[in-house]
Amino acid sequence: MTSLRVKPIVIVTGANGGVGFAVCERLLLQLLQKTPPDSLPQPFVARKLYPNYPRDAPTVDTSSFGHDGITVIMACRSRKKAESAKRELLRKVHEEIAKLEQLKSYDGHAERFKTNFEVVVEELDLADMKSVFAFTNTIGSKYPYVSHIVCNAGVVSLTGYDWLLCIKQCCTEPIVALTSPLFKLQTVGELSVDQVGYVFQCNVFGHYVLYRELQNLLKRYYSLSNNPARVLWTSSIEAVPSCYDSKDWQLLKNDHSYEATKYQMDLLVGTFEARQEDASDPLIRHLLEHPGVVKTNILTSSVNNFILEALAQMLFYLVRFLGSRNHVISTYKAAVSAVHLLLVPLAFITTTGKGKTPLKFAAQSTRSGQEYVDADTVHDWESRAPDGEDLLDKCEALYQKFLAENPSS
Ligand SMILES: NC(=O)c1ccc[n+]([C@@H]2O[C@H](COP(=O)([O-])OP(=O)(O)OC[C@H]3O[C@@H](n4cnc5c(N)ncnc54)[C@H](OP(=O)(O)O)[C@@H]3O)[C@@H](O)[C@H]2O)c1
Numbered sequence: 001m002t003s004l005r006v007k008p009i010v011i012v013t014g015a016n017g018g019v020g021f022a023v024c025e026r027l028l029l030q031l032l033q034k035t036p037p038d039s040l041p042q043p044f045v046a047r048k049l050y051p052n053y054p055r056d057a058p059t060v061d062t063s064s065f066g067h068d069g070i071t072v073i074m075a076c077r078s079r080k081k082a083e084s085a086k087r088e089l090l091r092k093v094h095e096e097i098a099k100l101e102q103l104k105s106y107d108g109h110a111e112r113f114k115t116n117f118e119v120v121v122e123e124l125d126l127a128d129m130k131s132v133f134a135f136t137n138t139i140g141s142k143y144p145y146v147s148h149i150v151c152n153a154g155v156v157s158l159t160g161y162d163w164l165l166c167i168k169q170c171c172t173e174p175i176v177a178l179t180s181p182l183f184k185l186q187t188v189g190e191l192s193v194d195q196v197g198y199v200f201q202c203n204v205f206g207h208y209v210l211y212r213e214l215q216n217l218l219k220r221y222y223s224l225s226n227n228p229a230r231v232l233w234t235s236s237i238e239a240v241p242s243c244y245d246s247k248d249w250q251l252l253k254n255d256h257s258y259e260a261t262k263y264q265m266d267l268l269v270g271t272f273e274a275r276q277e278d279a280s281d282p283l284i285r286h287l288l289e290h291p292g293v294v295k296t297n298i299l300t301s302s303v304n305n306f307i308l309e310a311l312a313q314m315l316f317y318l319v320r321f322l323g324s325r326n327h328v329i330s331t332y333k334a335a336v337s338a339v340h341l342l343l344v345p346l347a348f349i350t351t352t353g354k355g356k357t358p359l360k361f362a363a364q365s366t367r368s369g370q371e372y373v374d375a376d377t378v379h380d381w382e383s384r385a386p387d388g389e390d391l392l393d394k395c396e397a398l399y400q401k402f403l404a405e406n407p408s409s
Helices: 018-031 079-102 109-114 129-142 163-172 198-225 257-275 306-321 336-343 381-405
Strands: 009-013 070-076 117-123 148-151 158-161 184-186 229-234 284-290 327-329 359-365 371-377
Touching (some): 009 018, 018 079, 079 117, 117 129, 129 198, 148 198, 198 229, 198 284, 198 381, 257 284, 257 381, 284 336, 306 327, 336 371
Parallel strands (some): 009 070, 009 148, 070 117
């Protein structure tokens, strides 16, 4: 978000709770400062992530890294939940403004921001194509452009846990058990109302259609601001290549469909970016991030046992103390990776590692709970890149099929 002063219009899916809510909150609170700390190169991280950031940092005019206003669109499947989340969000922003105004060093920026930001709720159910098309039509009729999309909403079709496997994994590899648990039991073969793999549609395909339908509005942002629009894809540390078999791309036979969708996201972002590698000036950038590990409804919805939830939370603190960087624990801290990628000037960061392997940015934490952003490469990219090409083509063909069935979209 640099150069021309075009007010960002940011869509966050699944913004009513968990990490999505925290992304909206953290983004707004950051923008109350003229130079949002999340827009700067991250602490504890190798300089190689910021190859173009001048070593002599004071020569950079960071005052242009923030904004005087923003529109945040909370795209949620339940209007009631979203409206209540919006009230909470506004309460937090106004509370923070009041705190800033008390500071001796207060520069008046938050007051300006207050008159020029808005939070809007729009309904979006990614599991229903009619809802996705209705959402994109609404956005097209109300807004002249879109600057950022955060593809955050996600589901695990969880039916419970395999407790024997849980005990075994906790005894043999406790940190892994609390980071990438093998013992989640997931529904197999569930279909959406559109007769598409349900988890695939919620996590991947619904977002693909969202992006394609809004592509022209994203491009318009570029033409107005001279900055590429950004599409952030929220993956996971659980994006395990072995969980994804490209022959079962809608994941209907897959008993680890959640992990597979997250790897599909990794492949899609790598493929999008590789396809436009030759474009010297891409109009839209696709960026990959994950929030580390944090207790939200996604992990506990099927358990509903507050003793187990409290136990899991305690164990998260324990493994963080033992050295796990992934256990950021609070949703606000988990949002640092997405907010960093929303705000950091793109000219300063690299999004590929060795051998042009795509990077996945991650919320991380020090032992004492200080959050920051680091990046790892997408696993097995060299051998699985063709699966990314194949998946992108299949998503496009399926999108075209739905377009033909929804001519008004
Ligand atoms: N928590 C973690 O440790 C962790 C780790 C790695 C990655 N992630 C990723 O972070 C993202 C957010 O997850 P979370 O942990 O914040 O979970 P969460 O609290 O369960 O939030 C998920 C959000 O997605 C929404 N959603 C689900 N299905 C939807 C649909 N069909 N259409 C529209 N919205 C839908 C939910 O809406 P409702 O409230 O209406 O259900 C909710 O707002 C997910 O992509 C997840 O894979 C989380």
